[in-house]
Structures are given as C-alpha cells and as structure tokens.
Amino acid sequence: MTGKQLEFDQRVHRLTKKHNKMSRGYRATMRKDGLVVMKPQRVRSAVPLKVLVMCLVGLFAFKAFLLSSLGPSGYQSRLDVLNGGTAIEQAGAWVMQIDPVTQFVSDQFKAIIYKLS
Numbered sequence: 631m632t633g634k635q636l637e638f639d640q641r642v643h644r645l646t647k648k649h650n651k652m653s654r655g656y657r658a659t660m661r662k663d664g665l666v667v668m669k670p671q672r673v674r675s676a677v678p679l680k681v682l683v684m685c686l687v688g689l690f691a692f693k694a695f696l697l698s699s700l701g702p703s704g705y706q707s708r709l710d711v712l713n714g715g716t717a718i719e720q721a722g723a724w725v726m727q728i729d730p731v732t733q734f735v736s737d738q739f740k741a742i743i744y745k746l747s
Contacts, residue, residue: 693726694735698743702728 651670660666697705705728712723 689725690731690735693728693732694739696726697728697732697736698739 648670652668654673655671656668657671658666658668700708709723709726709728712719712726715723
C-alpha cells in the first residue's frame with residue numbers, strides 16, 4: 631500500500647507543478663496522432679538580452695567619446711570631482727572610470743577623427 635501511496639503523491643506533485651507552469655500561460659499543440667495537448671509557455675524576461683547588450687555598447691561608446699574629446703587628464707579630473715561627491719556620484723564615477731574597452735574605443739575614435747581631418 632505504501633508503494634501505491636508514494637506513486638500517487640509523486641503524480642499529484644507532478645500535476646501540481648504542471649498546473650503552476652500552465653497558470654503563467656500555455657499553448658495548444660497537436661500531436662501526430664491528432665490529440666491536442668496543452669503545453670506551458672516559457673516565461674520570457676521583461677527585458678530582452680539584445681536591449682541590455684545595446685545599452686552596454688551605448689555606454690562604452692559614450693564613455694569613449696567623452697574620453698577622446700576631453701582627453702585623459704580632463705576626463706580624470708572630472709572623475710575626481712565625482713569621487714568627492716555623494717554616494718550616487720561615487721557610483722557614477724566608478725561606472726565612468728577608464729577601462730581597457732573604453733580606452734580601445736577612444737583610440738579608434740581618435741584614429742578616425744585624425745583621418746578625417
């Protein structure tokens with residue numbers, strides 16, 4: 631009897647889990663034998679990965695543009711001013727610090743501007 635009870639509990643657990651998944655959305659699909667089966671839909675992220683990547687690319691491009699236009703000393707002096715401010719300004723200074731990616735893109739900007747002038 632305990633084996634049957636365990637099997638029943640596992641089945642109830644599996645059905646409850648499927649019900650919770652289907653409460654977030656489902657779709658109907660037809661199997662090869664003609665039976666219509668409901669399958670839970672995957673939950674998608676609120677913000678797609680592509681948007682996050684584009685935001686990061688934009689941030690690095692903005693930092694590189696500022697670095698190439700202000701120069702390293704001017705850029706660093708503005709970061710020092712931010713570091714002396716509030717916690718939010720310090721966080722901004724940490725985000726805007728010069729990193730290898732920003733330096734590389736800034737050098738590419740400078741090369742392009744030098745060729746154009």
